[in-house]
Amino acid sequence: MNYPVSCANCGKPATTRCSGCLTAPEYRPGDAPATAYCDSKCQQQQWPTHKVQCRILNKRRTLLRIAELLKTALFAYRECVYDIPLTEVKYEEGILRLLLDPRKIPYRPWQIPFPSDLNISPQHKEAALATNQCTTAQCLLGPLARYLLGGIESTFKVVEVNAEPIVPWKFVWLSDSKDELRSLACTAVTHTILLVWLRGEGWVIDTTGCQFGFGDVLVPLNTYFKKRVKSLARGPFAYTEHETSDLDVFDCKLALNDTDTKRLKAAHERAGRLHFAKFVRERFDRYESPRPSEELLGGSSEEFQVRLARFKGDLKVHMASFVDFASGKERLSESG
Numbered sequence: 001m002n003y004p005v006s007c008a009n010c011g012k013p014a015t016t017r018c019s020g021c022l023t024a025p026e027y028r029p030g031d032a033p034a035t036a037y038c039d040s041k042c043q044q045q046q047w048p049t050h051k052v053q054c055r056i057l058n059k060r061r062t063l064l065r066i067a068e069l070l071k072t073a074l075f076a077y078r079e080c081v082y083d084i085p086l087t088e089v090k091y092e093e094g095i096l097r098l099l100l101d102p103r104k105i106p107y108r109p110w111q112i113p114f115p116s117d118l119n120i121s122p123q124h125k126e127a128a129l130a131t132n133q134c135t136t137a138q139c140l141l142g143p144l145a146r147y148l149l150g151g152i153e154s155t156f157k158v159v160e161v162n163a164e165p166i167v168p169w170k171f172v173w174l175s176d177s178k179d180e181l182r183s184l185a186c187t188a189v190t191h192t193i194l195l196v197w198l199r200g201e202g203w204v205i206d207t208t209g210c211q212f213g214f215g216d217v218l219v220p221l222n223t224y225f226k227k228r229v230k231s232l233a234r235g236p237f238a239y240t241e242h243e244t245s246d247l248d249v250f251d252c253k254l255a256l257n258d259t260d261t262k263r264l265k266a267a268h269e270r271a272g273r274l275h276f277a278k279f280v281r282e283r284f285d286r287y288e289s290p291r292p293s294e295e296l297l298g299g300s301s302e303e304f305q306v307r308l309a310r311f312k313g314d315l316k317v318h319m320a321s322f323v324d325f326a327s328g329k330e331r332l333s334e335s336g
């Protein structure tokens with residue numbers, strides 16, 4: 001850990017950092033400096049001066065942790081409910097190629113756990129988990145995001161932007177002969193993100209940006225728009241979606257002559273979303289308990305990472321029971 005060399009109060013060599021604002025993200029370059037002290041006496045003396053800045057940075061850090069929690073929830077879900085027959089990920093000529101094998105198209109239950117046997121970097125795995133997921137994320141994470149963000153006196157909106165990928169991705173279907181590569185999908189540029197205003201600061205939460213090589217889940221709004229956005233596509237809108245909002249719209253559009261397979265797929269996806277919703281509702285006491293602050297989002301980085309890992313583990317165990325149920329008990333007939 002990097003300590004600032006001197007005590008913020010007396011200038012002697014420092015030994016402790018203020019835990020309230022440690023690891024807060026920068027909004028402008030250099031505006032989240034670590035504050036350190038030689039002892040607790042100096043810290044107490046300095047507190048009247050430091051407290052205003054400390055509280056601002058503490059809120060920012062909480063926002064970052066909310067963003068990390070949302071992304072973790074989405075990724076835990078996607079690791080259990082995956083619908084792409086992915087066999088390999090290759091980074092070539094500035095494009096991330098997701099190689100798909102048509103022989104591995106999930107039949108039943110259509111959504112399967114993310115393949116565990118891929119030799120893939122964590123970064124590419126994140127990209128593969130996030131491809132085409134911004135609408136799902138917006139719906140799936142809606143109630144949880146509103147619950148968590150409501151606890152930090154923030155306001156928020158959803159916006160669709162025309163994004164400029166750092167690393168575009170491409171689906172590449174392996175043909176039967178295997179040596180001939182056939183491209184079907186191309187780079188996606190319309191992207192949904194969440195705008196959050198916290199004490200006069202504008203931020204972007206982007207849980208699925210890693211599909212385009214956008215590494216950070218929380219970015220100052222100005223930086224995000226300058227570096228990643230070509231233009232606004234739609235919005236901003238009020239964030240009202242819930243776990244199945246997009247499926248509700250999709251189901252209304254299902255025509256009478258659509259196949260049973262299509263209906264079963266839609267029903268299966270809905271069941272997975274609802275199973276996720278059940279976990280989150282129970283975990284946060286149906287969103288009626290006081291909004292979590294310190295016990296979930298506070299503490300040191302290490303403590304938070306432990307909590308985050310536990311949350312992810314619990315959610316994956318919960319989602320695995322859905323996958324088992326779906327694969328073992330799917331008995332509906334299918335035609336077409």
Ligand SMILES: [Zn+2]
Binds near residue numbers: 009011012
């Ligand atoms: Zn001191």
Ligand SMILES: [Zn+2]
Binds near residue numbers: 020
């Ligand atoms: Zn502080």
